[in-house]
Structures are given as structure tokens and as C-alpha cells.
Amino acid sequence: MGANKGSADQAIAGWPARLHVVTGKGGTGKTSVAAALALALAAGGRRTLLAEVEGRQGIAQLFDHPPLPYAEQPIAAVAGGGEVRALAVDAEEALLEYLAMFYKLGAAGRTLRRFGAIDFATTIAPGLRDVLLTGKVKEATTRTVGHRRVYDAVVLDAPPTGRIGRFLNVTAETARLAKIGPIKTQSEGVAAFLRSPMTAVHVTTRLEEMAVQETLDAIAELTELGIPVGRVIVNGAQEPLLAGKVTQAELRRGLAAAGMPTDRATVAGLLSEARGHLARQRLEESLRADLDEQGPPVLELPLLAEGVDRAGLDLLVETLGAASTRPADA
Amino acid sequence: MPTDQTPPDHGPPWLDIDRILADPGVRIVVCCGAGGVGKTTTAAALALRAAEQHGRRTVVLTIDPARRLAQSLGLTELGNVPRLVKGVDTDASGGELQAMMLDMKRTFDDVVLTHTDPVRAAEIFANPFYQAMSSTFAGTQEYMAMEKLGQLHARGEWDLIVVDTPPSRSALDFLDAPARLSRFLDGRMLRLLLAPARTGGRSVFSLVTASFGMFSRAVQKVLGAQLLTDLSGFVAAFDSMFGGFRQRAEQTYRVLQAPETAFLLVAAPEPDAVREASYFAGRLGEEQMPLAGLVLNRVHCPAVDEPTIGESLAAAEQLAATGGHEQTVGALRVHASLIQQTVREQQVAATFTEAFPQVPVAAVTAQPVDVHDIDGLRAIGAAISQR
Numbered sequence: 001m002g003a004n005k006g007s008a009d010q011a012i013a014g015w016p017a018r019l020h021v022v023t024g025k026g027g028t029g030k031t032s033v034a035a036a037l038a039l040a041l042a043a044g045g046r047r048t049l050l051a052e053v054e055g056r057q058g059i060a061q062l063f064d065h066p067p068l069p070y071a072e073q074p075i076a077a078v079a080g081g082g083e084v085r086a087l088a089v090d091a092e093e094a095l096l097e098y099l100a101m102f103y104k105l106g107a108a109g110r111t112l113r114r115f116g117a118i119d120f121a122t123t124i125a126p127g128l129r130d131v132l133l134t135g136k137v138k139e140a141t142t143r144t145v146g147h148r149r150v151y152d153a154v155v156l157d158a159p160p161t162g163r164i165g166r167f168l169n170v171t172a173e174t175a176r177l178a179k180i181g182p183i184k185t186q187s188e189g190v191a192a193f194l195r196s197p198m199t200a201v202h203v204t205t206r207l208e209e210m211a212v213q214e215t216l217d218a219i220a221e222l223t224e225l226g227i228p229v230g231r232v233i234v235n236g237a238q239e240p241l242l243a244g245k246v247t248q249a250e251l252r253r254g255l256a257a258a259g260m261p262t263d264r265a266t267v268a269g270l271l272s273e274a275r276g277h278l279a280r281q282r283l284e285e286s287l288r289a290d291l292d293e294q295g296p297p298v299l300e301l302p303l304l305a306e307g308v309d310r311a312g313l314d315l316l317v318e319t320l321g322a323a324s325t326r327p328a329d330a
Numbered sequence: 331m332p333t334d335q336t337p338p339d340h341g342p343p344w345l346d347i348d349r350i351l352a353d354p355g356v357r358i359v360v361c362c363g364a365g366g367v368g369k370t371t372t373a374a375a376l377a378l379r380a381a382e383q384h385g386r387r388t389v390v391l392t393i394d395p396a397r398r399l400a401q402s403l404g405l406t407e408l409g410n411v412p413r414l415v416k417g418v419d420t421d422a423s424g425g426e427l428q429a430m431m432l433d434m435k436r437t438f439d440d441v442v443l444t445h446t447d448p449v450r451a452a453e454i455f456a457n458p459f460y461q462a463m464s465s466t467f468a469g470t471q472e473y474m475a476m477e478k479l480g481q482l483h484a485r486g487e488w489d490l491i492v493v494d495t496p497p498s499r500s501a502l503d504f505l506d507a508p509a510r511l512s513r514f515l516d517g518r519m520l521r522l523l524l525a526p527a528r529t530g531g532r533s534v535f536s537l538v539t540a541s542f543g544m545f546s547r548a549v550q551k552v553l554g555a556q557l558l559t560d561l562s563g564f565v566a567a568f569d570s571m572f573g574g575f576r577q578r579a580e581q582t583y584r585v586l587q588a589p590e591t592a593f594l595l596v597a598a599p600e601p602d603a604v605r606e607a608s609y610f611a612g613r614l615g616e617e618q619m620p621l622a623g624l625v626l627n628r629v630h631c632p633a634v635d636e637p638t639i640g641e642s643l644a645a646a647e648q649l650a651a652t653g654g655h656e657q658t659v660g661a662l663r664v665h666a667s668l669i670q671q672t673v674r675e676q677q678v679a680a681t682f683t684e685a686f687p688q689v690p691v692a693a694v695t696a697q698p699v700d701v702h703d704i705d706g707l708r709a710i711g712a713a714i715s716q717r
Contacts, residue, residue: 026365027603160365162394209700210396211366241667242660254658258645260637269634273668274661283699308601 015041017200017230019141019193020155023164024204025214029235031058032308033204033301034157035084036316042082043321046152049140050075051087053133054159059086062308070094072140085151087140094132098186131170131187138193161203161218168194168201169225200230205291207234207284216294229296234288237300240281246274342683345623345690347715351380351490356592358483358585361625362495363596364606368627370395371701371710372596373494374403378418378427378704379711385423386489389482393432393475393496398702403429410436412482417704428488430478437474438464445574450567459564471496472506473579480582592622595689597682599629599675604682611686623690625714626679630696632668642666 020041022034031052038050049072052059057067063075068086070093075086141154159167174187193199201222205215215232222229248271255262255270291298301319304312350356361373370392377390389412395405403415412428420426442451442460454460464470475496482491585591593614597607607624614621637645646662649655683691694713701710 027367027598027600162365209398209702213396241663243656246657246661250655250657251661254649254655254661255645257652257655258649258658258662260641260645266634266636269632270661270665272633274657274664277664279699 015153015200015230017198017228018149018151018153019137019199020153020230021158021164021168021199021201022155022204022233023158023161023201023218024233024235025162025206025211026160028204028206028211029308030160030204031062031157032313032316033202033233033235034155035059035062036301036313037202037320038084038153038155039076039078039313039317040320041153041155042076042078042084043080043317045081047083047085047150049085049087049151049154050157051089051137051140051154052157053089053137054157055088055090057088058157059088062313089133089136091129091132094136098132098135128174128183130167131174131183131190134168134170134190134194135186138190141198142193158201161214164201164218165221165225168222168227170194195226195228197228200228202230202233203296204233204235206236207287209283209287212287212290216290219294219296232291232294232296232298234291234298234300236303238284238303242274242278242281245278246271342624342687342689342691344717345625345692347376347623347625347692348379348383350592350622351376351386352384354489355590357488357490357590358479358592359490359492359622360495360586360591360593361493361596362593362610364603367596367598367603369596370494371399371707372594372625372627372714373492374399374429375701375707375710375714376594377429377490377492378415378707379715380490380492381418381420381425381427382423382708383711385420385425387426387487388490388492389428389430389488390492390494391430391432391475391478391482392494393471395431395494396702398700400431402703402707405429405431410440415704432471432475432478434471434474435464437478438470441477441575441578454564454567457564457567458560460567476579476582480578480585483582483585587617587619589620591620593619594622595624596627597624598627599678601678601681604678608682608685611682611689621689623692624682626691626693628696629675629679629693630668630671632665632672634665635669637662637665639666639669642669 015037020034020037022030022037024030024033034052035050038048042048050059052068059075060066060068063086065075065086068075068088070088070090072085072087074083076084078084137154137156140151143150158164170187170190174183203215203218205211219229219232248267251271251274252262252267255267260266288298299320301316304315350359359373359376361369361376363369373392374390374395377388380386381388390403392400392403392405395403400406404413410430410433412430415427415429418427439455442454446454472495475493479491479493482488586593595607595610597603611621611624642662642665646659646666649659649662679691679693683689692714694710697706697710701707
């Protein structure tokens with residue numbers, strides 16, 4: 001276990017939790033942010049795990065990798081000897097693994113699968129499914145080999161904001177069904193872990209009204225549940241290109257000074273584009289203010305003009321890594 | 331286009347949305363696509379246009395609208411029945427717009443009530459498994475959306491039903507819900523659990539084979555005995571309704587395949603959303619469901635093509651170096667970034683058209699601010715129909 005030598009038992013500056021749950025409205029770049037965070041936290045020779053739970057194979061697609069099996073495997077190397085491993089958590093596999101681990105149910109486990117029992121159980125009691133998924137993530141986060149943690153940090157590409165509260169609030173869901181027994185014990189363990197400082201939920205958003213509203217709703221819901229919120233991560237933030245207002249007269253003078261055409265169509269076109277941009281900028285400013293007011297520290301990631309390729313991802317990693325040099329609540 | 335990448339030789343056919351909305355043969359429009367692409371807004375805008383411009387008695391079924399959009403449709407609470415939308419101008423057209431927001435639990439409760447007697451229903455409602463399933467069952471929302479659509483369609487009160495699909499993990503869930511439910515109801519597990527109920531209510535696992543004995547021990551060990559009792563109670567109470575459930579799901583599925591239905595894919599020009607749209611287009615083909623076209627939302631477009639990116643950036647730099655003219659520098663940079671974004675979006679959209687060249691596309695220009703009133707929806711409807 002040379003990869004994480006010496007660093008494993010220290011929290012990573014600026015990102016104090018061990019388990020980083022990344023949620024967000026659909027389309028806000030949750031998977032890319034989760035991947036970039038896993039890469040950023042693997043700097044300095046650390047080892048991190050990037051996990052997904054919805055069977056979307058989003059991680060494999062992002063890294064241009066064949067579909068991930070239910071096994072932790074290296075997906076990216078990081079300068080300085082760091083490593084990111086990836087895992088697609090599957091409820092059925094997690095249940096079989098759990099049974100094998102705690103009950104030595106080799107043959108019976110296979111029988112369960114043959115009868116379709118697992119599909120049945122997770123269909124009829126979706127809370128059970130979530131306990132299995134989050135339970136596996138907890139297991140990976142707390143796993144040790146020779147008194148050393150296997151992972152310095154685990155980053156979970158979690159379900160979107162609309163479902164995150166239900167997904168993480170596993171006890172309430174299962175307590176209704178299982179009043180005693182190992183499922184209850186398991187779900188209580190997971191619930192305590194998710195409410196401890198070991199966990200932080202980060203919410204990705206864009207500076208758009210609906211995404212920001214969902215972010216604020218999710219933060220309120222998680223806070224109510226006692227689940228720690230880490231940061232709000234604004235994805236695709238654009239630099240303001242204009243200050244104040246733009247007038248036709250000034251635009252004409254400026255274009256003339258630059259030796260550009262100053263015909264009516266050009267001036268009117270550029271003017272309407274500039275005004276659209278200013279309207280957008282003003283909206284973004286007010287959304288920023290709404291987010292700042294809410295409490296959790298806000299971190300902005302730049303818009304990736306060329307899409308999310310490895311170079312783009314590295315740009316996000318750089319921004320997230322820079323955030324780790326100052327405390328989260330600065 | 332001022333770019334070194336060549337755009338596709340020929341664009342996709344144009345999606346004439348007004349022809350679909352005006353066609354009396356089209357009775358259902360289903361909007362589907364990834365989350366966060368403006369699906370609900372699109373559904374509401376199309377329904378409004380059908381009512382105002384084409385005089386159709388329209389109902390829009392929304393699943394999980396953003397609060398302010400819901401308010402603009404008069405949906406301040408879950409009602410589970412369609413209500414007339416105020417502020418709609420149908421004087422000239424003679425149409426009508428109603429809207430409803432799906433209440434998953436209530437729809438499920440109604441299904442139970444129609445299929446069983448009140449005593450049985452009360453038993454089912456009290457069962458913790460029913461409570462879990464009706465509120466969080468993976469697929470309940472999709473299934474109940476189908477159920478509600480089936481109900482609205484059967485009532486025959488509307489010329490047109492516009493449906494927004496649930497914000498699923500994947501667009502697949504909506505199509506798969508009936509099959510998944512059928513599989514679940516026909517499942518071996520369920521039959522095993524039902525066996526004692528059908529043979530006179532002996533203990534759940536009285537009919538044991540060797541492997542089933544092992545299985546039941548495993549289940550008891552992991553889940554606990556109380557949970558098994560609740561489960562068998564639930565399954566027994568539900569037994570009488572299963573046939574009706576499946577039949578209705580299959581009926582709705584057939585309606586979706588009929589020519590009276592038009593599927594519209596909704597996407598934004600972003601790689602994930604377009605990939606999801608392509609995937610869904612493939613699935614609709616496999617399921618023989620009628621795909622009418624793709625609505626591509628939030629498309630950017632420069633107001634003028636000239637100056638080019640290169641010219642704009644060079645001029646901006648020159649002005650910045652000499653000082654002054656900050657407004658013009660900014661405007662030129664805005665123009666350059668807009669062209670860049672347009673080119674990028676066209677490349678993303680081209681991946682869909684390369685795979686499905688015959689699918690018509692309507693591009694909708696990005697609005698600077700979000701839409702949450704009837705006027706805004708009207709403007710979106712006009713933008714979707716514009717060539």
C-alpha cells in the first residue's frame with residue numbers, strides 16, 4: 001500500500017471529510033465535478049475512490065473506459081504517485097457481498113439470486129436498496145489494511161438533488177419496514193456515519209434559476225436531516241465580459257477606432273448581444289447573492305469551452321485543489 | 331461560419347410543431363429527455379399553444395414542475411385532477427387549457443380503490459410495504475404517470491394530452507415501468523410468497539423445497555420475521571389486483587405505440603443531454619413508438635455573423651492595448667464567445683443528426699432569463715414553432 005504512505009490518516013486541507021457526496025440538479029455536471037474532486041484529492045501521492053450508484057456508467061463514459069464492474073479498479077493516475085480508483089456500486093452485488101461477509105451464506109446467497117429475491121426485495125423496499133448502496137460506500141470509506149485506511153478519501157457521484165434526501169436518509173426509510181434485525185443495525189450504522197463529520201455533501205449547480213432553487217431546497221432538506229453540507233460548487237461559471245451598460249454611440253466610436261465596420265446591422269447586432277449578456281450577468285449576480293446568503297462556502301469552477309475532456313477535467317482539478325489550501329469556512 | 335471545423339453538409343429536416351399540435355389525429359404528445367433540459371417548460375408551452383392557436387381542448391400533465399412554473403399554471407398544490415389554467419387567451423380559437431400535477435401516492439391509492447373492496451383497500455393502505463412502495467418504489471412515479479395518462483385518455487374529454495415525463499435516472503424508466511411491473515408481478519418470488527395465501531394461509535414458507543428452505547432461512551436471518559409477515563400480508567392483499575394492474579399498463583403501452591401519439595425528445599445542446607436523446611430515439615424505434623422530432627432548447631445564435639471570431643478578438647485586443655473603449659472591447663468579446671458557443675453547440679447537435687438523419691429538429695434560442703409565467707410560455711411556444 002505504498003500509494004498512500006504517511007498521508008492516510010490526515011484529513012486533506014480544505015476538504016476535511018473522508019466521504020464526499022456530490023449531488024446536484026440534472027445537467028449541472030455532477031459526474032465531472034465528482035471525478036475532478038477525486039483527482040484533486042489524490043494529489044500528493046494519495047489514493048481516492050470515485051464511486052457511482054445509479055448504474056449509469058457515467059464514470060466510465062467520462063474517462064473513456066469500458067463499463068465498470070463491481071470491483072474497485074484504477075481509473076486514473078495522478079502526478080506525484082496518486083491514484084484514483086473507480087467503482088460502480090450495484091445493490092444486488094452489495095447484498096451478496098454483505099451476506100457472504102456477515103453470514104457466510106455462499107450457497108444460500110446464490111439461491112437468493114436464482115429466486116429473484118434480491119430484485120424483488122430492492123423493488124418492493126427501495127430504502128433497502130439505498131442502505132445497501134450507501135453501506136458499501138461506508139465500508140470502502142472506513143476500510144483499513146494494517147491500521148491504515150485504504151482510501152484517503154471517497155467521492156460519491158450521488159443521485160440528483162431531487163432524490164438526495166431520500167437516498168441519504170436511509171434509516172427513516174428502512175425503519176418503517178425492518179424494526180429489528182441486521183438490516184436495521186446496518187442502516188443505523190450507515191445513518192450515523194452519514195451524519196458524522198466524516199461525511200460532507202457538496203451540491204453542484206449552475207447559475208440558473210431552477211438549478212439554484214433546487215440547490216437551496218436540497219441544502220435546507222439535508223440540514224433538516226442533520227446531514228453535513230460541505231460546499232456549493234458552481235459549475236460552468238463565466239467571467240463577466242462587460243461592466244455597466246453599453247450604448248450605441250460608444251460602440252460605434254469603439255468599432256471605428258479599431259477600424260471595424262460601423263454599419264447599422266453590425267452595431268445593432270453587437271449591441272443586442274451585449275445587452276443579452278448583461279441581462280444574463282445581472283441574473284447570475286443575484287443568484288450568486290442567493291447562494292452566498294445560504295451559508296455553505298461557494299466555489300466556482302470555470303466553464304469548459306471545449307467540453308469535459310481530460311484537459312478540461314485537469315482545469316477543474318486545479319481549481320478544486322487550490323480550494324484545498326484554504327479552510328472551507330474562510 | 332467562421333470556423334475551421336466543417337459543419338455537417340445538410341441539416342436535419344425542420345420539425346413543424348404547429349402541424350403536430352393542429353392535427354386532430356394527434357391526441358397525445360409525450361415530452362421526454364434527460365433532466366435539466368426544460369422538458370416541463372416545453373410541455374407547458376406546447377399545451378398552451380395547442381389551446382390558444384389551434385383551438386384544442388388540451389390538458390397538460392406535469393410531473394415535478396419547478397415551483398414558479400407550477401404557480402403560473404395555477405398548480406399551487408397537488409390536486410391530482412386537471413384544473414383550468416387562468417390567463418389563457420382562447421377567445422378566438424375556442425380551445426381550453428387545463429393542467430395537473432401528478433400526485434404519485436394518490437394515483438396509486440385510487441388504483442387500489444378501483445380494483446378492490448374498501449375493507450381490503452384499508453388493509454393495503456395500512457401495510458408498511460404499501461406505504462414504502464407507493465411513495466418510493468423505484469418506478470412508481472413512472473408507472474403512475476402512465477396510469478394517469480391512461481385515465482385521462484380513457485375519459486376522452488380532451489382533444490390533446492401533453493405529458494411531461496418523470497425526471498428519471500434514465501429516460502428508459504418511463505418506457506420500462508410497465509414491463510418492470512409485469513415482471514415483478516409475474517416473478518417467481520411473488521408466486522412463492524403467494525403460494526401459502528392461495529393454499530389456505532399457512533405460514534409463508536410452509537411449502538418448502540430443499541433450496542427454498544435454505545432461501546427462507548437466509549431471508550429470515552437478514553430481514554427478520556416481522557418483515558416477512560408484513561410482506562406476505564401485503565402480497566396476499568394485493569393478489570386480487572394484479573391482473574387489473576398489468577392489463578392497464580399494457581393498454582397504455584399500446585396507446586403509446588398508436589399513431590395518435592407523438593413523442594418529442596427534448597434536449598439542450600450539451601453532450602450528456604444529446605447522448606440521452608440519441609439513446610431514447612433508438613429505444614423508441616425498438617419499441618415501435620412514433621417519434622415526431624427533437625426540440626433542441628437553449629440554443630445560442632449570434633445576432634450578426636460578421637465580424638468573425640478572429641476579427642473580433644484581434645480588434646478587442648488592439649483596443650484594449652490602446653486603452654479606453656471598454657464597452658466595445660467587452661461587446662466584441664461577447665460576440666466572439668457567442669460564435670464559439672454556437673459552433674460548439676452545432677457540433678454537439680450534429681452527433682444526434684448523424685445517427686438519426688431523418689428525425690426533424692426544432693431549435694429554440696436560449697432565453698436570457700428563466701420562464702415562469704403564461705406570457706413567457708407563450709413566447710417559448712412561438713419560438714419552438716418558428717423555423
